[in-house]
Amino acid sequence: xxxxxxxxxxxxxxxxxxxxxxxxxxxxxxxxxxxxxxxxxxxxxxxxxxxxxxxxxxxxxxxxxxxxxxxxxxxxxxxxxxxxxxxxxxxxxxxxxxxxxxxxxxxxxxxxxxxxxxxxxxxxxxxxxxxxxxxxxxxxxxxxxxxxxxxxxxxxxxxxxxxxxxxxxxxxxxxxxxxxxxxxxxxxxxxxxxxxxxxxxxxxxxxxxxxxxxxxxxxxxxxxxxxxxxxxxxxxxxxxxxxxxxxxxxxxxxxxxxxxxxxxxxxxxxxxxxxxxxxxxxxxxxxxxxxxxxxxxxxxxxxxxxxxxxxxxxxxxxxxxxxxxxxxxxxxxxxxxxxxxxxxxxxxxxxxxxxxxxxxxxxxxxxxxxxxxxxxxxxxxxxxxxxxxxxxxxxxxxxxxxxxxxxxxxxxxxxxxxxxxxxxxxxxxxxxxxxxxxxxxxxxxxxxxx
Amino acid sequence: xxxxxxxxxxxxxxxxxxxxxxxxxxxxxxxxxxxxxxxxxxxxxxxxxxxxxxxxxxxxxxxxxxxxxxxxxxxxxxxxxxxxxxxxxxxxxxxxxxxxxxxxxxxxxxxxxxxxxxxxxxxxxxxxxxxxxxxxxxxxxxxxxxxxxxxxxxxxxxxxxxxxxxxxxxxxxxxxxxxxxxxxxxxxxxxxxxxxxxxxxxxxxxxxxxxxxxxxxxxxxxxxxxxxxxxxxxxxxxxxxxxxxxxxxxxxxxxxxxxxxxxxxxxxxxxxxxxxxxxxxxxxxxxxxxxxxxxxxxxxxxxxxxxxxxxxxxx
Numbered sequence: 112x113x114x115x116x117x118x119x120x121x122x123x124x125x126x127x128x129x130x131x132x133x134x135x136x137x138x139x140x141x142x143x144x145x146x147x148x149x150x151x152x153x154x155x156x157x158x159x160x161x162x163x164x165x166x167x168x169x170x171x172x173x174x175x176x177x178x179x180x181x182x183x184x185x186x187x188x189x190x191x192x193x194x195x196x197x198x199x200x201x202x203x204x205x206x207x208x209x210x211x212x213x214x215x216x217x218x219x220x221x222x223x224x225x226x227x228x229x230x231x232x233x234x235x236x237x238x239x240x241x242x243x244x245x246x247x248x249x250x251x252x253x254x255x256x257x258x259x260x261x262x263x264x265x266x267x268x269x270x271x272x273x274x275x276x277x278x279x280x281x282x283x284x285x286x287x288x289x290x291x292x293x294x295x296x297x298x299x300x301x302x303x304x305x306x307x308x309x310x311x312x313x314x315x316x317x318x319x320x321x322x323x324x325x326x327x328x329x330x331x332x333x334x335x336x337x338x339x340x341x342x343x344x345x346x347x348x349x350x351x352x353x354x355x356x357x358x359x360x361x362x363x364x365x366x367x368x369x370x371x372x373x374x375x376x377x378x379x380x381x382x383x384x385x386x387x388x389x390x391x392x393x394x395x396x397x398x399x400x401x402x403x404x405x406x407x408x409x410x411x412x413x414x415x416x417x418x419x420x421x422x423x424x425x426x427x428x429x430x431x432x433x434x435x436x437x438x439x440x441x442x443x444x445x446x447x448x449x450x451x452x453x454x455x456x457x458x459x460x461x462x463x464x465x466x467x468x469x470x471x472x473x474x475x476x477x478x479x480x481x482x483x484x485x486x487x488x489x490x491x492x493x494x495x496x497x498x499x500x501x502x503x504x505x506x507x508x509x510x511x512x513x514x515x516x517x518x519x520x521x522x523x524x525x526x527x528x529x530x531x532x533x534x535x536x537x538x539x540x541x542x543x544x545x546x547x548x549x550x551x552x553x554x555x556x557x558x559x560x561x
Numbered sequence: 562x563x564x565x566x567x568x569x570x571x572x573x574x575x576x577x578x579x580x581x582x583x584x585x586x587x588x589x590x591x592x593x594x595x596x597x598x599x600x601x602x603x604x605x606x607x608x609x610x611x612x613x614x615x616x617x618x619x620x621x622x623x624x625x626x627x628x629x630x631x632x633x634x635x636x637x638x639x640x641x642x643x644x645x646x647x648x649x650x651x652x653x654x655x656x657x658x659x660x661x662x663x664x665x666x667x668x669x670x671x672x673x674x675x676x677x678x679x680x681x682x683x684x685x686x687x688x689x690x691x692x693x694x695x696x697x698x699x700x701x702x703x704x705x706x707x708x709x710x711x712x713x714x715x716x717x718x719x720x721x722x723x724x725x726x727x728x729x730x731x732x733x734x735x736x737x738x739x740x741x742x743x744x745x746x747x748x749x750x751x752x753x754x755x756x757x758x759x760x761x762x763x764x765x766x767x768x769x770x771x772x773x774x775x776x777x778x779x780x781x782x783x784x785x786x787x788x789x790x791x792x793x794x795x796x797x798x799x800x801x802x803x804x805x806x807x808x809x810x811x812x813x814x815x816x817x818x819x820x821x822x823x824x825x826x827x828x829x830x831x832x833x834x835x836x837x838x839x840x841x842x843x844x845x846x847x848x849x850x851x852x853x854x855x856x857x858x859x860x861x862x863x864x865x866x867x868x869x870x871x872x873x874x875x876x
Binding site for chain 2: 309313317384386427429
């Protein structure tokens, strides 16, 4: 493992409340020393003056597509994309093929991640078998397996049957895990292509009303209160949802929530291009929803930032709008978009943004060794980024296998320079270290075994 | 005047361009009355009809229009899911057509935005022959022509568009075109079939057909698909026709000179009573006839025919 002295950076460590210029010495997979004027003692010295050093970012919500769609992403390529975006831990959603509804699949995913070695991957388990909404999954087996599943969700859709959801919540609570939901009343949003509103009316595309999300979330919050489960609202996108979560928190319901960069930045007016790159679920909403999400993020109603990184093949996104699958990649652009669109306009301070990307999601998932504190003896999961560096988003440069970003061609500020995962310098000067190129070219460990 | 390369939406057309299309249509209308209904304007050019949704009248109308201009016409009809089920993307299909060196592609598709997407991938001129519930611009232009032919003007006329506005590309294109040309448009139908934000489109909105009918110069009926009842947009076909269907009693409420239009195909017994007799004011046949001339005029203008003199020369 590398011995590295990061010199002269601004250490933002939300877990310990530190925000000051400080050197950080890493060795043997651990943080050895934090302080001023540290000497290298033979370690490689990297001057990071003007840059920020902080705990590695954590993304609660990504789709790694393995097993099943290794043409779109693998655990290895997704891990690389995460590392390049400054993430040292991601939560992988269970809507793979086969579905991650048992310990065998969860362990396979976690094992593939350990083999790739670029990022910690915590598989989320399905709430119901096959994501069918009918039968609850072996939660205990998944919580206690080596993958250490701690979040359960049918993400991609919501559990429609309230009785099943209630049972799942009660059962999950017994294992102190999290019930997470993609809030959607499927009957209301059936066949929907985009947010229902002015633009869907104009374009003649079938709309998904905000009410479909609000109603599902309202029901979920009532059941969360009834059962006492730890509940997490995935990718909150509506004004109504933000208000419901605000109320629930005020009433003491154990609820946390995440919001994606795209729901904080883009509105449904983008759909006028008819380019399926803008098709996502939940859909891009109206400007008043975007504004409410920004306010909710600023006041803490929405806790964490998650990307909902959803890789899709070129041909699937180059089909007709109604046939194209929903989803956008997000890991490699999240930091820069958040700095440019959220920190620069003053919605969050830079230190607060770092908190929402580190200690907050680490707290939700109760991850050890992630999210800080950056202190002597701690696991060396670190991100170094230049908050001022400008760059142009060019999907062709992504290490993710997929290119489906609606932010192509934007000039943004904020670039990840280095990512240290478990003491290894996975990303150096913005690129994946050569040590990991072999893992990427192999592509998929699971695929290779099939 | 510069003509547009692709016709995807009425939004692209200025009032001057619309006037030019209508004026050029006059010449092609005359061609349609000749014994030899053909001019050489597009001789040697190839037009592809690309239909991903079943259609008879629109496809035939475009085909006839292209043939009257002496263009070579090929037709490709497929289920909208064909290319996808074969693993080929819509873009792959487009690039295949591109490689065939076509001059124009007339596209009809079940998915909104398909014509626009196609136009981004091919060099040929793309004519939108209906994309999902989005637009059907040539229908709107032929409707404008038909209205102008009968009334001598469009401006100031009060047009009622009746029925399933929500799912209608004909309504979207016509509302844009009619309001652009100065008509007063009222949309009328069950509240479940009027878009929630339709009030922001520069039209009046009503659910009471009987109240609006006496004021209208044109009653434009939309096709109401029977499956809308299955999806509970209205309780029954009987109730729909009771409140929004045109029958003898309602024809009696209309101004004597008011006309009835319909984009076809008509759902007898739903938007029009089954026993409503043929009448002079019901001008669907004019719409069909004019459709060929309008489409010929558009292809002539868009494919560079405007560089040549109008179609007086005979083959």
